[in-house]
Amino acid sequence: MRAIDLLNGRLKLRHLVLLVTIADQGSVLRAAEHLHLAQPAVTRSLREVEQLLGVELFTRGARGMTPTLFGEAFIEHARAVLAELRRAGERISGLADGETGTVAIGTLLAGSNVLLPRAIAALKRDRPGITVIVREATFVEQVPRLLDGEIDLVLGRLNPIEDVRGVRQLTLYSEPVRLVARVGHPAHELGRPVLADLLAYPWVLPLEQTALRHELEQVFAAAGLRLPGNLVECTSILTVRTLIQDTDMIAALPELVAMTSEGIAPLPIPLDPVRRQVGVTLPDRRPLTPAARLMLDHLREQAALVTRTGST
Known part of the structure; x- marks a missing residue:
């Protein structure tokens, strides 16, 4: 199939919306309900796209419609096209008023x-x-x-x-990153604790694929320590704060989070090697x-x- 085949007028914008909706909703029926269309019309439009592309885009299973390898690839591009069109509309609107x-x-x-x-x-x-x-x-x-x-x-x-x-x-x-525990946690009574003194307590750490987790692993390694064995992995701020407030868990939090969270207090253990830059990532x-x-x-x-x- 040549790329020009997608520009000959047979592929419509509604086809892209339809494919993304089926992928998001997981079934033709739910997609039809979401788009306020009849189910046969959705099925017919899906067949039109599959015939145009010459490949099967979805398979039916016990859990509904699942994109094939071809479907995943095409839907990724469909999402990007729709996102750009939304951005174009927003830009025109924003420029207007x-x-x-x-x-x-x-x-x-x-x-x-x-x-x-x-x-x-x-x-x-x-x-x-x-x-x-x-x-x-x-x-x-x-x-x-x-x-x-x-x-x-x-x-x-x-x-x-x-x-x-x-x-x-x-x-x-x-922004510094601080080790924290609940107010009244036994670790606050240790005087001048070191990292090894905290291994007896449960910890909540960021997920493995985060930069903060990698940096904390380096802090433990530099101290000749392994990560705590009693561990929860979480990046949800609400869950992390509640775990710290309600249990004896210890965590590493950005200083503003630590200082503005009721019932949480920093521990006097520096984390100088941890990167502190907060900012925005842009296209x-x-x-x-x-x-x-x-x-x-x-x-x-x-x-x-x-x-x-x-x-x-």
């Missing part, structure tokens, strides 16, 4: 509890018509979303991007929409305030 649009932000642990809420609040005060979407995940999971246009920027601790093409990073501020070649540019402006303003005041 500067009052509406959507900005999607991927968030990591750092910056999510103080900087991001403040920046969102400031943006909504200025432009209440802009919709803000926040998606929490690891950096590794966020990058594909950033590249295909599902999100506009990623906020959090800056991860190495030497092996990641198509992105750039801006530093907003520097390198795709321009930001007006709404995303405004969001970035407010993030910069609030980061400057955080830097000047030191916290809250």
Whole structure:
């Protein structure tokens, strides 16, 4: 099949919407309900695309419709095309009145509890018509979303991007990472504890694919220690804070998270080797929409305030 075959008018925008919806909903029936179409019409349109491409895009199973290898590849491009069209519409709208649009932000642990809420609040005060979407995940999971246009920027601790093409990073501020435990935790009574003194307690650490986890592993290795055996892996800030507050778990948190979380107190053990840069990761070649540019402006303003005041 030649690429020109997709530009001869037979492939319609509705076909792309249909394929993405089937993949998201997991069945033709649910896709039809979601799109307010009759099921036979959805089935017919799916067959049209498969005949045009000359391959099967979905297989039926006990769990519904599953994309084939060809389906996964084509749907990835369909999502990117639809994302670009949405961005084009938002850009035109933003240029026309500067009052509406959507900005999607991927968030990591750092910056999510103080900087991001403040920046969102400031943006909504200025432009209440802009919709803000926040998606929490690891950096590794966020990058594909950033590249295909599902999100506009990623906020959090800056991860190495030497092996990641198509992105750039801006530093907003520097923030220490602190070891923390609940107020009243026995570790607070140790006087001048060292890392080895904390191995007897349970820990909650970031997932293995995060930069913070890698850096913490280096801290343990430098001290001649293995990671704690009693371990929970989690990057959800709400879950991590609740575990620390309600149990004897110890965790490593960005200082702003530690200092603004009720019932949590830092432990006097330095983590100097841990990287401290908080910033945004942006697409390198795709321009930001007006709404995303405004969001970035407010993030910069609030980061400057955080830097000047030191916290809250």
